[in-house]
Amino acid sequence: xxxxxxxxxxxxxxxxxxxxxxxxxxxxxxxxxxxxxxxxxxxxxxxxxxxxxxxxxxxxxxxxxxxxxxxxxxxxxxxxxxxxxxxxxxxxxxxxxxxxxxxxxxxxxxxxxxxxxxxxxxxxxxxxxxxxxxxxxxxxxxxxxxxxxxxxxxxxxxxxxxxxxxxxxxxxxxxxxxxxxxxxxxxxxxxxxxxxxxxxxxxxxxxxxxxxxxxxxxxxxxxxxxxxxxxxxxxxxxxxxxxxxxxxxxxxxxxxxxxxxxxxxxxxxxxxxxxxxxxxxxxxxxxxxxxxxxxxxxxxxxxxxxxxxxxxxxxxxxxxxxxxxxxxxxxxx
Amino acid sequence: xxxxxxxxxxxxxxxxxxxxxxxxxxxxxxxxxxxxxxxxxxxxxxxxxxxxxxxxxxxxxxxxxxxxxxxxxxxxxxxxxxxxxxxxxxxxxxxxxxxxxxxxxxxxxxxxxxxxxxxxxxxxxxxxxxxxxxxxxxxxxxxxxxxxxxxxxxxxxxxxxxxxxxxxxxxxxxxxxxxxxxxxxxxxxxxxxxxxxxxxxxxxxxxxxxxxxxxxxxxxxxxxxxxxxxxxxxxxxxxxxxxxxxxxxxxxxxxxxxxxxxxxxxxxxxxxxxxxxxxxxxxxxxxxxxxxxxxxxxxxxxxxxxxxxxxxxxxxxxxxxxxxxxxxxxxxxxxxxxxxxxxxxxxxxxxxxxxxxxxxxxxxxxxxxxxxxxxxxxxxxxxxxxxxxxxxxxxxxxxxxxxxxxxxxxxxxxxxxxxxxxxxxxxxxxxxxxxxxxxxxxxxxxxxxxxxxxxxxxxxxxxxxxxxxxxxxxxxxxxxxxxxxxxxxxxxxxxxxxxxxxxxxxxxxx
Numbered sequence: 001x002x003x004x005x006x007x008x009x010x011x012x013x014x015x016x017x018x019x020x021x022x023x024x025x026x027x028x029x030x031x032x033x034x035x036x037x038x039x040x041x042x043x044x045x046x047x048x049x050x051x052x053x054x055x056x057x058x059x060x061x062x063x064x065x066x067x068x069x070x071x072x073x074x075x076x077x078x079x080x081x082x083x084x085x086x087x088x089x090x091x092x093x094x095x096x097x098x099x100x101x102x103x104x105x106x107x108x109x110x111x112x113x114x115x116x117x118x119x120x121x122x123x124x125x126x127x128x129x130x131x132x133x134x135x136x137x138x139x140x141x142x143x144x145x146x147x148x149x150x151x152x153x154x155x156x157x158x159x160x161x162x163x164x165x166x167x168x169x170x171x172x173x174x175x176x177x178x179x180x181x182x183x184x185x186x187x188x189x190x191x192x193x194x195x196x197x198x199x200x201x202x203x204x205x206x207x208x209x210x211x212x213x214x215x216x217x218x219x220x221x222x223x224x225x226x227x228x229x230x231x232x233x234x235x236x237x238x239x240x241x242x243x244x245x246x247x248x249x250x251x252x253x254x255x256x257x258x259x260x261x262x263x264x265x266x267x268x269x270x271x272x273x274x275x276x277x278x279x280x281x282x283x284x285x286x287x288x289x290x291x292x293x294x295x296x297x298x299x300x301x302x303x304x305x306x307x308x309x310x311x312x313x314x315x316x317x318x319x320x321x322x323x324x325x326x327x328x329x330x331x332x333x
Numbered sequence: 334x335x336x337x338x339x340x341x342x343x344x345x346x347x348x349x350x351x352x353x354x355x356x357x358x359x360x361x362x363x364x365x366x367x368x369x370x371x372x373x374x375x376x377x378x379x380x381x382x383x384x385x386x387x388x389x390x391x392x393x394x395x396x397x398x399x400x401x402x403x404x405x406x407x408x409x410x411x412x413x414x415x416x417x418x419x420x421x422x423x424x425x426x427x428x429x430x431x432x433x434x435x436x437x438x439x440x441x442x443x444x445x446x447x448x449x450x451x452x453x454x455x456x457x458x459x460x461x462x463x464x465x466x467x468x469x470x471x472x473x474x475x476x477x478x479x480x481x482x483x484x485x486x487x488x489x490x491x492x493x494x495x496x497x498x499x500x501x502x503x504x505x506x507x508x509x510x511x512x513x514x515x516x517x518x519x520x521x522x523x524x525x526x527x528x529x530x531x532x533x534x535x536x537x538x539x540x541x542x543x544x545x546x547x548x549x550x551x552x553x554x555x556x557x558x559x560x561x562x563x564x565x566x567x568x569x570x571x572x573x574x575x576x577x578x579x580x581x582x583x584x585x586x587x588x589x590x591x592x593x594x595x596x597x598x599x600x601x602x603x604x605x606x607x608x609x610x611x612x613x614x615x616x617x618x619x620x621x622x623x624x625x626x627x628x629x630x631x632x633x634x635x636x637x638x639x640x641x642x643x644x645x646x647x648x649x650x651x652x653x654x655x656x657x658x659x660x661x662x663x664x665x666x667x668x669x670x671x672x673x674x675x676x677x678x679x680x681x682x683x684x685x686x687x688x689x690x691x692x693x694x695x696x697x698x699x700x701x702x703x704x705x706x707x708x709x710x711x712x713x714x715x716x717x718x719x720x721x722x723x724x725x726x727x728x729x730x731x732x733x734x735x736x737x738x739x740x741x742x743x744x745x746x747x748x749x750x751x752x753x754x755x756x757x758x759x760x761x762x763x764x765x766x767x768x769x770x771x772x773x774x775x776x777x778x779x780x781x782x783x784x785x786x787x788x789x790x791x792x793x794x795x796x797x798x799x800x801x802x803x804x805x806x807x808x809x810x811x812x813x814x815x816x817x818x819x820x821x822x823x824x825x826x827x828x829x830x831x832x833x834x835x836x837x838x839x840x841x842x843x
Contacts, residue, residue, distance in 0.1 A: 189696055189697055189699075190692070190695045190696050190697060191688045191689055191692050191695050191696075191697060192695060194681065194685065194688055194697070195688075197674075197677065197681075198674050198677065198681075198685060201674035201675070201676050201677055202670065202673065202674040202675065204670050204671050205665075205670065205671050205672055205673055205674055206674070206685075207631075207651060208629075208631070208651055208663060208665055208671050208672070209651070209655075209685050209686040209739070210650075210651040210652045210654065210655030210656075210686060210743075211651075211652065212650070212652050268674070268676060268677075269676065
């Protein structure tokens with residue numbers, strides 16, 4: 001009974017709506033193409049969703065605090081490019097072994113600078129992290145411009161994204177499940193989790209309750225940077241190489257997934273299960289739009305839109321529409 | 334207004350209240366916080382809608398869906414909290430709800446004239462219409478606020494503790510203005526906690542208690558004591574529990590020497606022994622709050638030495654102050670912003686300060702947490718029907734109990750309280766007084782700032798009166814009287830007579 005209650009508490013209204021939306025989208029897709037309901041397709045979607053899931057995990061913590069991390073795109077790129085380039089930087093032997101920790105460490109360093117700026121220098125997170133995004137971009141351009149860097153993924157990185165440690169379960173999905181489980185435990189059962197939610201609700205009260213709020217903010221930004229870099233490592237393994245703009249398509253989906261999952265943009269409220277639902281929802285939506293190719297119907301009407309443009313517009317519109325549907329703040333009275 | 338009823342959630346704010354205000358009279362509303370005065374005013378000015386009941390204006394039934402409609406009907410309200418926009422000019426603020434227009438644009442010249450007229454009417458000719466509000470002092474701002482209300486030519490003017498920020502000289506001016514408006518036939522509704530203001534100003538008084546009307550009577554027909562008893566519904570003396578007679582020979586739990594901070598605290602020395610309740614008195618804003626915050630480690634650059642149980646310590650942060658070694662707790666004054674996370678549950682709030690004590694390696698022991706919370710809810714008699722709901726849904730008194738409970742769960746040895754009874758009902762106040770005595774008898778050292786002199790006299794073993802950032806006098810035993818408190822607060826020698834006090838009060842205020 002207690003276990004049931006604990007599980008039940010993880011599903012708030014927004015989470016349930018998000019899961020319902022997933023089912024609706026799948027059914028609509030199945031009308032056009034019955035293969036959408038096959039277990040192969042669904043597993044493949046979860047595999048792809050894991051990349052977004054890992055980056056959303058870190059950003060969610062920052063949003064729960066009432067801050068935001070806009071340095072995601074280029075932190076992802078830093079993670080991927082530093083992991084693949086580690087051999088060139090650390091030497092061929094060490095670089096291969098330490099490729100993944102090095103990539104994640106670089107992301108965590110960006111997160112640490114973000115945390116330093118937001119928590120200790122009290123800079124607004126929105127502009128500070130955006131600035132760090134530009135700094136990371138500049139550094140990566142410098143990294144590729146000065147000499148020809150190694151951009152191939154190491155065999156282990158490759159294995160990490162395409163292999164199956166547990167039969168039938170792609171490795172990235174396994175990583176996301178472990179990371180997500182740990183995050184849920186942290187948010188629900190630890191003092192750090194309590195403090196994260198509390199800071200999002202009323203930072204002054206938390207400080208006056210004898211909590212080192214700056215340390216908590218710092219920790220969350222470091223986790224956010226590390227998670228983004230981990231996404232970059234996985235993506236580099238997936239594509240077998242790293243490249244400059246590899247993180248660019250991830251900013252909107254990451255934040256949208258968190259908000260669609262019911263996390264309050266102003267902080268203090270939100271369940272990790274909601275973020276899981278939001279991530280899956282966004283991944284399936286993107287996949288549907290590229291497979292079903294709805295723009296063909298418009299082409300029949302004489303309206304010729306390039307597939308890419310159409311996908312972008314519809315994706316943006318659907319996210320905005322879903323936010324209007326249920327993501328709005330309750331009117332304050 | 335007749336038969337007005339309003340509930341907030343399960344809490345009754347007003348029950349079947351009738352109220353009449355006549356043209357050309359000043360009607361004073363009296364009652365404790367939470368008695369329903371403010372709710373009545375909010376209903377009248379359209380801020381909230383009543384659950385039932387009707388409002389008639391000049392014999393015609395009206396309904397206000399929002400404050401703008403009430404405004405248009407001729408009801409102007411001045412609240413205690415200012416509604417001015419600090420970065421706009423005085424004239425902009427006065428004209429903000431209905432600026433004079435020309436060709437669809439704001440006519441600045443007409444707006445300025447309007448502002449000048451309105452300011453002249455309240456006796457604020459000295460305020461220039463094109464200064465920004467931010468540059469004005471608090472009492473000047475309050476004058477602008479009143480001018481803003483008058484610029485709409487209301488039929489009914491409501492002042493909800495509008496004079497609490499004014500200096501004595503400005504209060505005089507406002508009173509002259511209110512008398513003039515009364516002659517002009519305006520109906521004025523006046524809420525204030527200052528009894529002498531009401532005696533000077535009001536024609537008719539109505540007392541409220543617990544959302545119901547107690548009595549309406551002509552001003553001057555009842556004594557102050559009779560009115561206070563009507564407000565609280567029992568004799569006032571019985572509010573405070575008896576002070577326990579204790580021998581205080583133990584070494585001080587908290588010993589502070591030469592505590593200074595910027596220009597606001599200057600060389601504070603104090604000793605508090607275990608079991609002692611020490612009060613901080615004085616006029617508002619003489620450094621009492623800074624002293625409490627400073628002791629709790631929130632003021633950067635505070636100097637002086639602090640000893641806990643004879644051992645020198647450095648108070649560098651609230652985290653440090655809370656640690657086992659020091660064992661300090663601060664009940665902050667602003668419970669909504671500094672004490673509680675309003676949207677979080679009562680349980681989460683209660684255990685928040687002591688969460689480290691019931692965790693191992695950062696993982697919360699849920700069973701121990703629940704047991705500790707239940708114990709605290711019993712001790713404080715917190716209404717138990719909402720403990721899994723947000724703390725923001727509780728009444729002010731219960732919220733304050735949660736703030737206190739949150740800190741008691743850390744088992745503090747030194748408890749600092751910053752005006753803990755502000756804005757809560759007498760019943761809860763009494764429970765808090767009893768709790769303080771009990772904590773003291775269990776050996777806690779308590780430092781207690783209050784703006785309420787009766788509270789200091791009724792609760793404290795000793796009162797340190799502050800003036801200009803220093804402690805000017807310590808009162809204890811028989812010396813602890815209201816006259817002495819007031820004279821010390823104004824930094825006058827003991828035994829000053831009443832007329833000298835009044836003169837000095839005026840001097841300090843201006």
